[in-house]
Amino acid sequence: MILQVENPVVEVHDLTVSYDRKPVLWGIDLTLPAGALVGVIGPNGAGKSTLIKAMMNLLPVSSGYVRIFDQPLKQVYSRISYVPQRESVDWDFPASVFDVVLMGRYGQLGLFKRPRKADKDAAMEALEQVGMQSFAERQISQLSGGQQQRVFLARALAQNADVYFMDEPFAGVDIATETAIIQLLRLMRDQGKTVIVVHHDLQSASEYFDWVVLLNMRLVASGPTEQVLNQELLEQTYGGKLTLLSKVGDLLRKQEFPAREKS
């Protein structure tokens, strides 16, 4: 059950991504509607983060392309925002919470320019939205996991984008933070933004998202939550790896084969 939409916000066409020549995502064809809260769901090693990173052009792709607002990524940097996994940075970096949130304004500022007063206002407002205003001067090395996630979220909010890509924002955070984040995401959706979230917890998925993408090395399903989260599709997603697919992938790596004949 893969539902394609008209006028998609995000369009992924025939996307194949490989690590060390072994494909971890095979031929993904995906379109996502505007103004939806989208969950990307699948077992460990399914390629959820890889999909997001490939969409953000952070990984080389073996084939296919990604278009956002019907344009290549390069044209729409100002309309997208990426929230990386919390563990992807060193939190012992000498910076304050406010410094990090202010980075959300760097894209608009461009090179050379220093943050203006308006940028600082925007950063402070973003901190307020995640309930961290009293932590502005705190060193980032002193934050808990949930607070780190809120800071990353505030940085994304300060960008004022139209589409948000979030990699596991609920991983390893406390209940209070999880509730606060989902409320914020709903608010953003209600304001017409599109929010795409990599999520690992099947339990909360049906409650959180209005559109679900099921992924396990290939696209299993994409559609409105109530149509996608059913027994049959979940079994296809979680019911064991496609061992043949993995074996072929291993073969590609061992023999140094390209994933496509012509690249």
Place this chain on the structure above:
Amino acid sequence: MQDFIEFFSFTDANIRYVTLGSVLLAASSAVVGCFTLLRKRALVGDAVAHAVLPGVCLAFIVSGTKNPFILLIGAFVTGWLSLVVIDYITSRSRIKEDTAIGLVLSVFFGIGILLLTAIQQTGNAAQSGLDKFLFGSAASLIGEDLIAFGVVAVMLLVAVVLFFKELTLLCFDQAYARTIGFPVRGLELLLTTLTVFAVVVGIQAVGVVLMAAMLITPAAAARFWTENLKVMLVLAALIGAFSGIAGAFVSYTAPSMPTGPWIVLIVSMIAILSFALAPGRGWVARILQQRRNKTRILEENLLKLLYQLGELRQDYGNARSLEELLERRNIPKNEALGGLQKLKRQGYLQKDDGRWVLTPEGEKRGRRVVRLHRLWELYLTQYLNLASDHVHEDAETIEHIITPELEQRLIEELNYPDLDPHSARIP
């Protein structure tokens, strides 16, 4: 002493130039080194420093002069080449980065030494002084050399100020920098170029062998003192500048002495001192904290003991002898006595005819420790399902660190209990 006054009065124009040069070189490489350190590429700096030597020698062989600009260009080319080779090896083979750095460093340096020896054997009179690039000689930073190296050093400082925002983001979160449209490849190239330049200008003062220390050590030392990147840059520059002056002084008073090792020793001393003395992160601060903890545990145990005795006999106002206290709890006598005297000075105890009695404040504090102990025992049995005879040891430690806020939450979660797991009353 004579030398010291002569040097630091800066009356001699040469001394002024040498000092200015050393300060500029050391400060600029320290500032660039901060970003190299934060990007976790410290070892790369070492590889570049060693790879610079063949470039200097080749430039000399080709041009036949010691014109600093030409030597700088040679140094820059091979320094850069070494980085390209490291990147190529890491991305195109199964060899990991640390191994690639080791390989490149030794191969380039080996070629450099080979060329240097060959030049020295030609008997070319112009070659004397090239070996200064090995261990550095700050005193030779005069005339053309000073201008050439000084200009590059100032350019480095300007570049860091100009690209501060971009370099910071590159070091903190490279993936994010790409998603907001920053030219990450270009910025990486910029930082690499700055690193190579920092090494190239620094070698005149420190020499290729020890240059990595000038790049990384001031940054590492500065990191101990601050959590603010801007402050860290300034501190690193100051530390670098200080060791630069010291190196120039040594080079001036003992011209035959290589400057590099001296500068590196001085900057390393500063780093070790920072490591020891820095507030919070340094180990002296940590040892002091541990000692404070120990005294606190002793004092609170004594107050608890007096309170428990009072509770047992229902006579809080009666004084106890030291022996009476030690009977109930095994504390070394001297330690106990010292603790009691300190508590008296603090107003928690009174001494009455050689015996000790709690003041109202002391009783309050003793009661709180007993309360926390029993609350924690109760918490462990209720929430962790531990047997009631297993919880005492744990509570002995935890009773000293629970804050008033945690205490309040503990009481609420346990629903205002009266008795601990051993049926003792919670005061």
